[in-house]
Amino acid sequence: MLDVQKIRKDFPILNRKVNGKPLIYFDNAATSQTPQQVIDVIVDYYTNYNANIHRGVHSLSQEATDAYEQARVKIQKHFNAKHSHEIIYTSGTTHGINLIANGFSSLLKKGDEIIVSALEHHSNIVPWQMLCERTGAVLKVIPMNQNGELVLSKFDSLLNENTKLVFVNHISNALGTINPIEYIIEKAHDIGAAVLVDGAQSCPHIKPDVQALDVDFYVCSAHKICGPTGVGMLYGKEEWLNKLPPYQGGGEMIAEVSFEKTTYADLPHKFEAGTPNVCGGIAFGAALDYMNTIGFDNIAAYENELLDYATQQLLQIEGLKIYGTAKQKTSVISFNVGNIHPYDIGTILDKMGIAVRTGHHCAQPIMDFYKIPGTIRASFMFYNTKEEIDVFIASLKKAIMMLS
Ligand SMILES: *Cc1c(COP(=O)(O)O)cnc(C)c1O
Numbered sequence: 001m002l003d004v005q006k007i008r009k010d011f012p013i014l015n016r017k018v019n020g021k022p023l024i025y026f027d028n029a030a031t032s033q034t035p036q037q038v039i040d041v042i043v044d045y046y047t048n049y050n051a052n053i054h055r056g057v058h059s060l061s062q063e064a065t066d067a068y069e070q071a072r073v074k075i076q077k078h079f080n081a082k083h084s085h086e087i088i089y090t091s092g093t094t095h096g097i098n099l100i101a102n103g104f105s106s107l108l109k110k111g112d113e114i115i116v117s118a119l120e121h122h123s124n125i126v127p128w129q130m131l132c133e134r135t136g137a138v139l140k141v142i143p144m145n146q147n148g149e150l151v152l153s154k155f156d157s158l159l160n161e162n163t164k165l166v167f168v169n170h171i172s173n174a175l176g177t178i179n180p181i182e183y184i185i186e187k188a189h190d191i192g193a194a195v196l197v198d199g200a201q202s203c204p205h206i207k208p209d210v211q212a213l214d215v216d217f218y219v220c221s222a223h224k225i226c227g228p229t230g231v232g233m234l235y236g237k238e239e240w241l242n243k244l245p246p247y248q249g250g251g252e253m254i255a256e257v258s259f260e261k262t263t264y265a266d267l268p269h270k271f272e273a274g275t276p277n278v279c280g281g282i283a284f285g286a287a288l289d290y291m292n293t294i295g296f297d298n299i300a301a302y303e304n305e306l307l308d309y310a311t312q313q314l315l316q317i318e319g320l321k322i323y324g325t326a327k328q329k330t331s332v333i334s335f336n337v338g339n340i341h342p343y344d345i346g347t348i349l350d351k352m353g354i355a356v357r358t359g360h361h362c363a364q365p366i367m368d369f370y371k372i373p374g375t376i377r378a379s380f381m382f383y384n385t386k387e388e389i390d391v392f393i394a395s396l397k398k399a400i401m402m403l404s
Helices: 004-008 036-049 059-079 093-104 126-135 152-158 181-190 238-243 278-294 296-315 342-351 364-370 386-403
Strands: 087-090 113-117 138-142 163-169 194-198 217-221 232-236 254-257 262-264 320-323 332-337 357-359 375-379
Touching (some): 036 059, 036 278, 059 232, 059 278, 087 093, 093 194, 093 217, 113 126, 126 138, 138 152, 152 181, 181 194, 232 238, 296 332, 342 357, 342 375
Parallel strands (some): 113 138, 113 163, 163 194, 194 217
Antiparallel strands (some): 087 232, 217 232, 254 262, 320 332, 332 375, 357 375
């Protein structure tokens, strides 16, 4: 079981006040908070062994290189990739998706088809639109139903011999829906299409096994898993990564350079041009260690309790509507109250020390589907408590009174 009071002591930020009130942080789907164990790793790096990696013969460079490469192995083990060179460091999910979209430019031709889901984040829509413009490929969309679930029968009928790629998020950041990626991967593979899963929202809650999933590419960001901003990872099957051309040119990604011809470095360095976020990579590894010490089964069980508890209480409030009522969902609740603008409620909650997200959550097509401008979104992590939810509900009721 999970000792939440002990866990909360690991997060110094949870002690601060906002507008004179104790902080209640319910914007975890945007970014998670950082435990002292990870902050210590960052401070230690800059205090003791900050150096550029892979190039120095000197000791600091060796130490930094070792720590950075050990973190890659931690990431490999966490996601159960077959090889550590199948883990590419990125600056985050968005970078990982763009890397793949760019790589497929050279593999697609006019008339090929790419399938995305109606539940995507903007970072998972725009790169494919750009790829389609470059190649003449066509973008198809798996529709969703009123509960915020993908309509799988429609997905089945979109698949055909022209389908080359399927892109879907594991969990929707706007609604919390857990998508049936096992089914999607199997069906896509039946017709020979590759699958990229956006794991930005699932990694904090679920420990994915990329080999068991048989997924071709998987991307996530460290800052949603108690790590720092500006670093993430792309997993790709070795055969796929060998097929794709490099993304950016620069130092580190080359084997030999002359003005006549340049040969590229082996994996993973082929995709890692320039000086990377060394400290970020090391801290990413530390964040995974931290999460694994708590245990993903414990995390999921506890967060489900929080989700049920908050959902029950919210549904008692008159005029409140929850968007995203999928059978399989994580601890994200999107809602509106009557005709009150989400922004007004968010502003009053902030005055009371409560951080929620308001707006379209980088998922405007979902908002268009429900014909709303946006929602209020409360998202929970394992360091949140039922007592915080009680304060949130009481504050929300006050805000509604003030606004109606
Ligand atoms: C946060 C998020 C992203 C973007 O992540 P960045 O770290 O901003 O690159 C993409 N997809 C989903 C589902 C997300 O939740």
